[in-house]
Amino acid sequence: MAIFSNTRMTQGPILYISGQTPQQDTEIPVAMYAQTTIVLNKIEAILNQHDLKWSAVAKMTVFITDAADLGGVRDAFTAILGEEKPAMSLVVVSGLIDPSYKVEIEAQAELPR
Numbered sequence: 001m002a003i004f005s006n007t008r009m010t011q012g013p014i015l016y017i018s019g020q021t022p023q024q025d026t027e028i029p030v031a032m033y034a035q036t037t038i039v040l041n042k043i044e045a046i047l048n049q050h051d052l053k054w055s056a057v058a059k060m061t062v063f064i065t066d067a068a069d070l071g072g073v074r075d076a077f078t079a080i081l082g083e084e085k086p087a088m089s090l091v092v093v094s095g096l097i098d099p100s101y102k103v104e105i106e107a108q109a110e111l112p113r
Helices: 032-049 067-081
Strands: 014-020 057-064 087-092 103-110
Touching (some): 014 032, 014 057, 032 057, 032 103, 057 067
Parallel strands (some): 057 087
Antiparallel strands (some): 014 103
């Protein structure tokens, strides 16, 4: 089952959310599902600050360090976003700013006019 949509049209101004990482206090979980859940929760908190829901997210870019961890990403997206499917790009990178990070996600959401 796809966790993304191939296209998404927007009409209003766009909120750009910088790459969010799994840093939470001083602890960083090892499991990809846990890291992705933290990142998605951080994005959701930013959306909430702007009175937006996941349905406003038009595009997400997901950076992961190991393609073998894709299952954990998919499971977290399904658990948190449910049926919402923004357009999405997945990029496997050689590393992120902290070697313990396995995922970083940026998002673009449509603001109401």
